[in-house]
Amino acid sequence: MLYYLTKRLGLSVVVICLVVLLLFSLLHLIPGDPATIALGPRATPEAIARYAEKMHLDEPVWRQFLIYIGNAATGDLGLDVFSDRPVTAIILERIGFTLALVAAGMGWAMLLGIPLGCLAAVKPNSWLDRVTGVLSVGTIAVPSFLVSIWALLIFAVHLRWLPAIGAGEPGDLGDQLAHLVLPAFAIGLSWVGYLARMVRASMLEVMGENYIRSARAFGLRPRRVIFGYALRVAILPTITLIGMGFGGMISSTVFAEIIFARPGIGKLIFDAVMARNFPIVQGAVLVATGLYILVVLFSDILIAWFDPRVRESL
Numbered sequence: 423m424l425y426y427l428t429k430r431l432g433l434s435v436v437v438i439c440l441v442v443l444l445l446f447s448l449l450h451l452i453p454g455d456p457a458t459i460a461l462g463p464r465a466t467p468e469a470i471a472r473y474a475e476k477m478h479l480d481e482p483v484w485r486q487f488l489i490y491i492g493n494a495a496t497g498d499l500g501l502d503v504f505s506d507r508p509v510t511a512i513i514l515e516r517i518g519f520t521l522a523l524v525a526a527g528m529g530w531a532m533l534l535g536i537p538l539g540c541l542a543a544v545k546p547n548s549w550l551d552r553v554t555g556v557l558s559v560g561t562i563a564v565p566s567f568l569v570s571i572w573a574l575l576i577f578a579v580h581l582r583w584l585p586a587i588g589a590g591e592p593g594d595l596g597d598q599l600a601h602l603v604l605p606a607f608a609i610g611l612s613w614v615g616y617l618a619r620m621v622r623a624s625m626l627e628v629m630g631e632n633y634i635r636s637a638r639a640f641g642l643r644p645r646r647v648i649f650g651y652a653l654r655v656a657i658l659p660t661i662t663l664i665g666m667g668f669g670g671m672i673s674s675t676v677f678a679e680i681i682f683a684r685p686g687i688g689k690l691i692f693d694a695v696m697a698r699n700f701p702i703v704q705g706a707v708l709v710a711t712g713l714y715i716l717v718v719l720f721s722d723i724l725i726a727w728f729d730p731r732v733r734e735s736l
Contacts, residue, residue: 430722434715441711442494444485445704490704499705504697509705513687516548517709519589520686523678524671526558526602526611528664535614539621542658544648546626554622559614567677570608574681577604587683605678614728620663624656631655665721669714 465473481489493500499509542554578586590598628634629652637647676688683689687706694702 426615427723430719432721434719437715438708438712439491442491442704442708443487445707446490477485490491494705494708499708500701502702503699509701512702513706513709516685516687516690519684520672520675520679520688521713522602523605523609523675523684523686524668526606527608527674528613528667528673529610530606531610531613531617532664535617536621536657538614539618540625540648540653542618542622543625543629545642551622554618558618561611562613562619564612566609566674567681569611570605570678570681573604573608589684601682601684605675605682605684608678608681609671609674613671616663617660620660621656624659625652628652628656661721661724662718665718668717672710672714 463685468604490500497510501507502509503511505512538554538557542551545551574586577583584603585597585601586604588601590601634647634652637651638644672688675684675686676692678684679686680692687710691706691710693699693701694706
């Protein structure tokens with residue numbers, strides 16, 4: 423287990439470094455001088471030179487990359503171009519809203535998708551299985567930004583059941599939860615289908631195993647066979663999907679946060695790209711990538727912990 427953990431951690435560090443290198447290279451290929459963008463077209467050459475020296479823009483690209491990597495390792499992601507505030511502080515102010523949205527979206531998707539997959543597998547080729555299959559494919563096919571728009575129009579504008587924009591009043595938990603319902607529904611809907619299909623496929627495979635047949639032959643209750651034996655094994659591939667889902671939802675939050683005007687990290691990246699605020703873009707994408715890798719790493723460790731075959735295959 424220690425060898426597996428060390429290998430996965432090393433691979434995660436390599437992936438983060440490659441992402442930083444790719445992002446750093448792409449940002450330097452964008453036309454325009456960052457110093458001129460930050461100071462405006464009327465900035466004097468002396469002011470541009472001072473800013474370039476302060477941000478290490480007068481250094482070679484390879485040296486800028488090494489400086490950025492070294493600073494990022496200590497938690498320093500640079501300064502905001504316009505407010506001159508630390509990028510790390512700005513991201514920390516926004517990331518909580520995104521994490522709450524992702525957790526709520528995946529949470530309700532798990533509560534609905536996993537039981538649907540189990541029921542469909544217990545009664546294969548029944549009307550319930552067919553309905554679940556249609557609903558799963560339908561939810562997967564609808565993009566999250568379209569669900570966000572229609573949810574906003576129906577439940578907030580037309581019916582006025584839920585608030586339309588914002589994240590709620592600070593300190594008012596009820597208001598914040600009310601503002602969380604629609605965006606969480608929008609980003610989690612497609613994952614209901616993904617989870618239902620994965621659980622159904624895994625359950626059908628496990629239900630044909632010899633130990634499940636033996637449990638039934640010994641007269642164990644069907645509920646205990648399904649939830650006590652079959653689901654414990656069938657849920658393992660779903661853990662990986664859930665881990666990837668958390669990472670995928672971080673990208674889906676961009677549309678939801680823009681449509682519902684939530685102050686999350688997705689909207690922060692969008693606004694920074696539109697304003698050519700390179701330090702914010704670099705720092706926010708790096709943090710989002712790190713969160714994705716961390717969640718996937720945690721799911722892999724869970725699978726290796728519960729399934730010794732994963733550790734023994736290394």
